[in-house]
Amino acid sequence: MTAAVLLAGAAGVAAAAAIVELATGWARGRAVRARRAARGGTDDRARRAVTVLARLGRRLRVVPAPADLEARLAAAGRPLGLTGSDLMAVKTAAAVDAPAVAAPLAAAAPGRTGVPVLVAAIAGGYLAPDAWLWRRAGRRAAVIATELADVLDLLRVCVRAGLPTSRALTEVGRRHAGLLARELRAVAAAVALGVPRDAALDGLAGAAPVPAVHALVAAVRRSDRHGAPLAPALEALAADARSEQARALAEHAAKAAPKIQLAVAVLLVPAVMLLVGAAVLRAVGLR
Numbered sequence: 001m002t003a004a005v006l007l008a009g010a011a012g013v014a015a016a017a018a019i020v021e022l023a024t025g026w027a028r029g030r031a032v033r034a035r036r037a038a039r040g041g042t043d044d045r046a047r048r049a050v051t052v053l054a055r056l057g058r059r060l061r062v063v064p065a066p067a068d069l070e071a072r073l074a075a076a077g078r079p080l081g082l083t084g085s086d087l088m089a090v091k092t093a094a095a096v097d098a099p100a101v102a103a104p105l106a107a108a109a110p111g112r113t114g115v116p117v118l119v120a121a122i123a124g125g126y127l128a129p130d131a132w133l134w135r136r137a138g139r140r141a142a143v144i145a146t147e148l149a150d151v152l153d154l155l156r157v158c159v160r161a162g163l164p165t166s167r168a169l170t171e172v173g174r175r176h177a178g179l180l181a182r183e184l185r186a187v188a189a190a191v192a193l194g195v196p197r198d199a200a201l202d203g204l205a206g207a208a209p210v211p212a213v214h215a216l217v218a219a220v221r222r223s224d225r226h227g228a229p230l231a232p233a234l235e236a237l238a239a240d241a242r243s244e245q246a247r248a249l250a251e252h253a254a255k256a257a258p259k260i261q262l263a264v265a266v267l268l269v270p271a272v273m274l275l276v277g278a279a280v281l282r283a284v285g286l287r
Contacts, residue, residue, distance in 0.1 A: 047080060095126035148212050165230065169184045183208050216234075
């Protein structure tokens with residue numbers, strides 16, 4: 001075995017370790033960013049950019065907000081405390097600034113495709129905030145789905161211990177650090193300030209647009225209006241949440257199998273063939 005072979009082997013090991021480390025760090029950073037965004041955290045640069053765009057958009061003639069915009073903002077956790085008019089100002093400013101950003105691409109576009117590039121940039125700037133809200137809402141729903149079973153079990157324990165519903169919501173929000181528990185604590189705080197419980201529950205359903213949360217809201221309302229016991233409903237909802245989570249994990253594992261097979265076919269099989277080829281060459285006396 002020559003020194004070149006040793007160096008090549010060491011380089012391969014180092015490269016493999018570097019790739020694993022980069023992939024691990026990227027996945028960890030992506031998970032942290034997803035949790036922070038789902039819980040309402042935003043990057044400072046994004047905050048400054050949204051503030052500048054909102055100020056510019058307010059100086060222009062803002063398009064009226066659609067009827068469902070407030071609901072979409074609530075589902076996304078109302079990032080940066082934005083209102084419907086604020087987001088429409090951001091959309092307007094982004095559409096106005098997009099041609100300046102896309103001007104180099106339009107100038108380099110072949111033939112007469114420069115104008116369609118500018119039109120696409122305007123449309124993309126106007127629709128980008130909607131895509132941002134949609135992505136945040138999806139992340140929040142995914143986080144809530146993972147927390148749902150534990151939060152429901154904790155709420156059931158509080159209810160069976162004899163606590164009234166508002167106090168039970170407060171205790172769950174105090175003892176659980178998740179996103180859904182925080183929303184439950186907000187409901188209890190709103191009720192304590194004099195907000196009707198139905199209105200506070202409507203806010204919970206809007207801020208956590210997950211079917212199981214809607215079922216929780218319906219169970220609390222039945223308990224308030226008809227005196228139906230809440231604990232059995234919470235137990236059933238928790239069981240359904242766990243079965244749904246198990247099904248989602250099984251689907252995720254099933255989707256991972258083709259990716260593993262692709263990695264085996266593209267990376268491991270060629271590596272084994274190279275080793276076999278090296279052994280054959282050594283056997284016939286070629287080095």
